[in-house]
Amino acid sequence: MTENTQHQNSSVPEPELPKTYAPAEVEGPLYERWVDRGYFAADAKSEKPPYTVVIPPPNVTGSLHLGHAFEHTLIDALTRRKRMQGFETLWQPGMDHAGIATQNVVERELAKEGKSRHDLGREAFVERVWQWKNESGGQISGQMRRLGDGVDWDRERFTMDEGLSQAVKTLFKKLYDDELIYRAERIINWCPRCLTAISDIEVEYQDDEGELVSVKYGEGEETLVVATTRAETMLGDTAVAVHPDDERYAHLIGKRIKLPLTDRSIPVVADTHVDPEFGTGAVKVTPAHDPNDFEIGQRHDLPNIAVMDEHAVITAHGPFQGLDRLEARSAIVGALRAEGRIVAEKRPYTHSVGHCSRCKTTVEPRLSMQWWVKVGPLAKAAGDAVRDGKVKVHPQEMEKRYFDWVDNLHDWCISRQLWWGHRIPVWYGPNGEVVCLGPDDEEPTGEGWTQDTDVLDTWFSSGLWPFSTLGWPEQTESLEKFYPNSVLVTGYDILFFWVARMMMFGLYAMDGTPPFHTIVLHGMVRDQFGKKMSKSFGNAVNPLDWMDKYGSDALRFTLARGANPGVDVPIGEDWVQGSRNFANKIWNATRFALMNGATVEGELPPAERLSATDRWILSRLNSVVAEVDAYYEDYQFAKLSDALFHFAWDEVFDWYVELTKTTFQEGGQAAEDTKRVLGEVLDVTLKLLHPVVPFVTETLWTTLTGNESLVIADWPTAVSVPGADAPGGFRDEAAEREIETLQQVITEVRRFRSDQGLQPGQKVPARLTLDGTALAPHEAAIRQLLRLQPEGEGFAATATLPVSGATVALDLSGTIDVAAERKRLAKDLAAAEKEITAANAKLTNEAFLAKAPDQVVDKIRGRLSKAEADIERIKGQLDALPAA
RNA sequence: GGGCGCGUAGCUCAGGGGUAGAGCGUCGCCCUUACAAGGCGAAUGUCGGCGGUUCGAAACCGUCCGCGCCCACCA
Numbered sequence: 009m010t011e012n013t014q015h016q017n018s019s020v021p022e023p024e025l026p027k028t029y030a031p032a033e034v035e036g037p038l039y040e041r042w043v044d045r046g047y048f049a050a051d052a053k054s055e056k057p058p059y060t061v062v063i064p065p066p067n068v069t070g071s072l073h074l075g076h077a078f079e080h081t082l083i084d085a086l087t088r089r090k091r092m093q094g095f096e097t098l099w100q101p102g103m104d105h106a107g108i109a110t111q112n113v114v115e116r117e118l119a120k121e122g123k124s125r126h127d128l129g130r131e132a133f134v135e136r137v138w139q140w141k142n143e144s145g146g147q148i149s150g151q152m153r154r155l156g157d158g159v160d161w162d163r164e165r166f167t168m169d170e171g172l173s174q175a176v177k178t179l180f181k182k183l184y185d186d187e188l189i190y191r192a193e194r195i196i197n198w199c200p201r202c203l204t205a206i207s208d209i210e211v212e213y214q215d216d217e218g219e220l221v222s223v224k225y226g227e228g229e230e231t232l233v234v235a236t237t238r239a240e241t242m243l244g245d246t247a248v249a250v251h252p253d254d255e256r257y258a259h260l261i262g263k264r265i266k267l268p269l270t271d272r273s274i275p276v277v278a279d280t281h282v283d284p285e286f287g288t289g290a291v292k293v294t295p296a297h298d299p300n301d302f303e304i305g306q307r308h309d310l311p312n313i314a315v316m317d318e319h320a321v322i323t324a325h326g327p328f329q330g331l332d333r334l335e336a337r338s339a340i341v342g343a344l345r346a347e348g349r350i351v352a353e354k355r356p357y358t359h360s361v362g363h364c365s366r367c368k369t370t371v372e373p374r375l376s377m378q379w380w381v382k383v384g385p386l387a388k389a390a391g392d393a394v395r396d397g398k399v400k401v402h403p404q405e406m407e408k409r410y411f412d413w414v415d416n417l418h419d420w421c422i423s424r425q426l427w428w429g430h431r432i433p434v435w436y437g438p439n440g441e442v443v444c445l446g447p448d449d450e451e452p453t454g455e456g457w458t459q460d461t462d463v464l465d466t467w468f469s470s471g472l473w474p475f476s477t478l479g480w481p482e483q484t485e486s487l488e489k490f491y492p493n494s495v496l497v498t499g500y501d502i503l504f505f506w507v508a509r510m511m512m513f514g515l516y517a518m519d520g521t522p523p524f525h526t527i528v529l530h531g532m533v534r535d536q537f538g539k540k541m542s543k544s545f546g547n548a549v550n551p552l553d554w555m556d557k558y559g560s561d562a563l564r565f566t567l568a569r570g571a572n573p574g575v576d577v578p579i580g581e582d583w584v585q586g587s588r589n590f591a592n593k594i595w596n597a598t599r600f601a602l603m604n605g606a607t608v609e610g611e612l613p614p615a616e617r618l619s620a621t622d623r624w625i626l627s628r629l630n631s632v633v634a635e636v637d638a639y640y641e642d643y644q645f646a647k648l649s650d651a652l653f654h655f656a657w658d659e660v661f662d663w664y665v666e667l668t669k670t671t672f673q674e675g676g677q678a679a680e681d682t683k684r685v686l687g688e689v690l691d692v693t694l695k696l697l698h699p700v701v702p703f704v705t706e707t708l709w710t711t712l713t714g715n716e717s718l719v720i721a722d723w724p725t726a727v728s729v730p731g732a733d734a735p736g737g738f739r740d741e742a743a744e745r746e747i748e749t750l751q752q753v754i755t756e757v758r759r760f761r762s763d764q765g766l767q768p769g770q771k772v773p774a775r776l777t778l779d780g781t782a783l784a785p786h787e788a789a790i791r792q793l794l795r796l797q798p799e800g801e802g803f804a805a806t807a808t809l810p811v812s813g814a815t816v817a818l819d820l821s822g823t824i825d826v827a828a829e830r831k832r833l834a835k836d837l838a839a840a841e842k843e844i845t846a847a848n849a850k851l852t853n854e855a856f857l858a859k860a861p862d863q864v865v866d867k868i869r870g871r872l873s874k875a876e877a878d879i880e881r882i883k884g885q886l887d888a889l890p891a892a
Numbered sequence: 893g894g895g896c897g898c899g900u901a902g903c904u905c906a907g908g909g910g911u912a913g914a915g916c917g918u919c920g921c922c923c924u925u926a927c928a929a930g931g932c933g934a935a936u937g938u939c940g941g942c943g944g945u946u947c948g949a950a951a952c953c954g955u956c957c958g959c960g961c962c963c964a965c966c967a
Contacts, residue, residue, distance in 0.1 A: 208934065298967080409895085412894095574897095583904085589929045599926050666931095
């Protein structure tokens with residue numbers, strides 16, 4: 009039996025809502041209802057303006073983590089609000105086949121069975137990966153449903169499904185025909201574990217401790233010393249390079265010297281790439297195993313001698329054959345030492361070494377034939393679109409990173425020696441023919457024709473995502489209606505991998521129309537101490553765990569509340585619990601309202617009949633509506649969540665609800681009016697909260713209003729009150745000030761009560777002198793909130809608090825701790841006097857008066873008069889205290 | 893080597909020329925008929941150091957110290 013049913017069993021008549029909010033029971037069925045009713049389905053034929061967001065497709069490597077939950081919360085909030093605002097909203101779901109990542113995962117699974125992919129063969133292996141994809145994909149969509157993602161499931165796509173594969177072929181062919189795709193032998197980054205080429209950005213550099221050894225090359229008089237950290241590659245050296253102006257070596261340039269451990273001799277070439285200051289000023293050149301050396305080799309027409317195979321094992325003949333690169337390094341240094349060629353001791357040397365971003369293996373530069381995208385024109389357009397303001401980047405600081413990248417881009421190696429992915433649509437014929445096939449072309453069947461065995465970089469298909477998901481290359485209605493995307497929400501970590509590629513492909517394929525208007529880059533989710541979340545560190549959290557425990561709304565609200573633009577988001581379980589408490593607070597406040605007859609029926613009461621309390625809350629409500637809208641337009645999720653949190657909890661659920669209790673007790677027209685106002689305030693507040701916390705608000709709002717669903721309700725605009733029409737909606741600054749004063753009075757007396765050790769519930773006789781003050785109408789509320797009884801026969805004013813012109817006299821029946829109160833009042837008095845001194849110092853400072861803006865001067869004057877009033881009040885309180 | 897950013901309450905972070913803020917945590921009192929997943933009250937910071945600009949600096953500038961991230965063909 010749950011806690012809720014226990015509460016329901018109590019004898020007090022309960023409203024239809026249980027006492028405690030139980031998210032787990034509510035959320036699942038609600039979501040399915042939303043989907044069944046088609047709320048999230050986007051209609052390409054709609055007359056409404058479109059609002060489109062594609063999901064950054066999660067990799068089908070496993071399940072979603074908190075980072076996805078974060079991203080989805082932001083996108084869902086944006087799209088839910090736009091849907092409520094009357095846009096034809098498409099949040100397009102889907103997943104990414106994630107070539108190398110997924111292949112690695114499945115290979116690891118196979119390894120557990122003691123098999124490799126080669127045991128299965130290409131076809132069976134790919135079949136196996138599809139199986140994995142189906143399982144993983146199911147998990148992911150289950151998590152998205154649990155989160156409440158308002159996606160159009162009928163449009164779910166996968167980067168390897170039929171349509172998207174056609175899009176990939178189409179784009180490849182177009183690029184090929186435009187000579188923006190070519191095949192070339194170059195030095196690429198090779199992962200000897202994944203056994204594939206990877207692109208530049210798939211290499212992660214980190215500082216590794218290496219050793220710099222100095223080796224004497226040549227014989228007799230014709231020797232020089234080179235410094236290297238990679239002695240094992242010397243077997244493939246085809247030159248030594250020195251700077252052309254380096255006099256030390258001038259006599260050797262053009263000569264050949266003996267390469268140690270081999271029977272080859274190699275030339276000494278002059279190349280400006282060499283830094284004479286570094287090491288000995290002479291560099292060994294291994295064109296087949298180093299990108300710089302390769303370029304030197306090109307300039308000097310040097311041969312390329314590869315000495316390692318795809319596993320980074322030495323293939324050169326001799327004693328080193330079969331050693332891997334590290335074994336070979338020490339073996340070769342040992343051999344060189346034996347020959348007396350190590351002229352300086354090994355010296356520790358920290359240098360930056362590239363690692364495979366997927367498996368962390370040290371990358372081996374390797375000469376090989378690969379497919380490339382010529383990025384020059386594409387990157388130029390991608391940069392210009394942002395420079396011209398056609399695409400906005402949020403936060404704007406990230407633009408610089410974007411420009412730095414697209415402006416300095418090297419050609420993109422797109423071929424991968426993998427099995428899982430889009431196979432390169434190029435066929436080779438028996439007589440050296442090379443044919444690139446378009447999507448509708450027949451595959452050649454003749455003798456000797458074979459398709460390229462490589463697949464495309466997974467980011468190639470991701471780059472098409474904003475339009476391939478809409479049916480491109482077909483000119484579909486959806487493409488017409490929903491391209492370009494309104495906004496792209498994604499992490500700054502894939503700005504280059506994905507965002508820049510979408511920009512390049514989108515502009516290229518869609519005739520210069522960028523794929524989205526705005527790029528919103530969010531941070532990474534971290535743990536509550538700001539540490540990166542990772543499975544190996546043990547601080548990774550499955551979002552489902554917290555959703556089960558606290559509800560999806562709680563998780564979503566916590567994430568949204570942490571979403572400051574572009575910065576990382578720490579999250580801890582305590583914080584989710586806090587958000588759960590907020591959801592429960594919303595629940596109970598609405599429950600209170602329902603028990604007291606709050607309603608949304610009929611017009612709001614006319615302004616002249618409304619109490620100051622009602623006018624205050626409506627005025628505040630309208631400020632918050634405006635504030636939340638402004639924050640949404642600026643993608644300030646943390647700000648809007650915080651504003652809603654404080655408005656809802658502090659102002660509505662706390663002050664306003666407490667104040668309505670007196671009104672409801674008294675009944676009459678005032679109570680009827682307040683029921684309507686309370687209903688209105690809740691109606692709007694629940695709507696404002698809905699995009700971030702959709703479930704609890706849906707449950708409460710449908711109960712409150714009897715309407716079908718918040719998902720399709722209208723987004724609130726400023727509330728108007730009959731008889732007080734104003735352009736920006738109803739505002740009442742006088743009422744706001746009046747209630748502020750009321751709050752100050754109540755807080756002051758509460759503090760006094762607390763200081764005096766009076767228990768919160770203890771009734772105290774009191775005389776209130778409120779005549780002629782703005783607080784006069786609030787006497788009943790003041791008495792109720794402060795537990796003040798009417799004065800009795802023997803009333804003695806033992807403590808008097810003159811606040812804002814009113815007087816509250818409490819009969820503390822001689823129990824007052826006079827010494828403590830004097831002490832506290834003395835402290836307050838000192839503070840007020842200090843304030844007066846400070847303010848006077850300013851107001852007599854001519855430089856200040858001359859230069860400070862009027863607003864500031866007025867503020868200081870206000871502060872001065874408040875301090876003066878405080879002193880009067882405090883003196884009054886001191887005088888009213890009985891003698892010790 | 894280049895670029896960007898950050899150091900504010902015990903923790904995580906907002907703020908940003910005019911009296912220091914939030915959430916969580918801490919302390920005290922309370923089951924006050926929506927909510928103890930709650931209410932009320934309280935405490936807590938020379939806003940990293942040092943200079944400068946200014947009537948006024950936590951905020952702007954310089955510099956130093958400490959962190960983080962991104963980029964780069966440092967043999």
